[in-house]
Amino acid sequence: MNLLFVLLGGALGSLARYLISEALVLGGVFPWGTLAVNVSGSFVIGFAAGGAGFGGRFIDSPFVRHFVMVGLCGGYTTFSAFSLQTVTLLQAGDFLRAVVNVVTSVMACLLATLAGFSLAAMLAR
Numbered sequence: 001m002n003l004l005f006v007l008l009g010g011a012l013g014s015l016a017r018y019l020i021s022e023a024l025v026l027g028g029v030f031p032w033g034t035l036a037v038n039v040s041g042s043f044v045i046g047f048a049a050g051g052a053g054f055g056g057r058f059i060d061s062p063f064v065r066h067f068v069m070v071g072l073c074g075g076y077t078t079f080s081a082f083s084l085q086t087v088t089l090l091q092a093g094d095f096l097r098a099v100v101n102v103v104t105s106v107m108a109c110l111l112a113t114l115a116g117f118s119l120a121a122m123l124a125r
Contacts, residue, residue: 009071041077046116
């Protein structure tokens with residue numbers, strides 16, 4: 001059953017990633033769609049991990065771990081796309097945008113994970 005959860009979550013996550021990335025192509029210069037997907041995916045995985053980590057009072061089940069954290073977030077977040085887009089910016093000589101992409105993505109994703117985890121902790125009380 002866990003494999004089915006991962007499979008279905010991954011399919012839905014990949015589809016959501018595609019739709020959001022396509023919707024947020026704003027001028028095509030900066031990868032806004034990838035940034036939005038990675039930040040929102042970081043929030044979701046932080047929320048799921050936080051909810052599962054507080055004695056299971058909030059959310060703790062194989063469904064959450066396998067469907068949401070492994071499947072959905074794994075298919076949804078796009079670190080490989082982020083890496084390729086950053087390298088592409090560097091190869092094009094756009095060092096400033098590459099650095100902004102790295103710093104913004106890393107900081108925003110860490111903050112989103114912390115926010116998701118914190119929200120789950122607050123709800124678990």
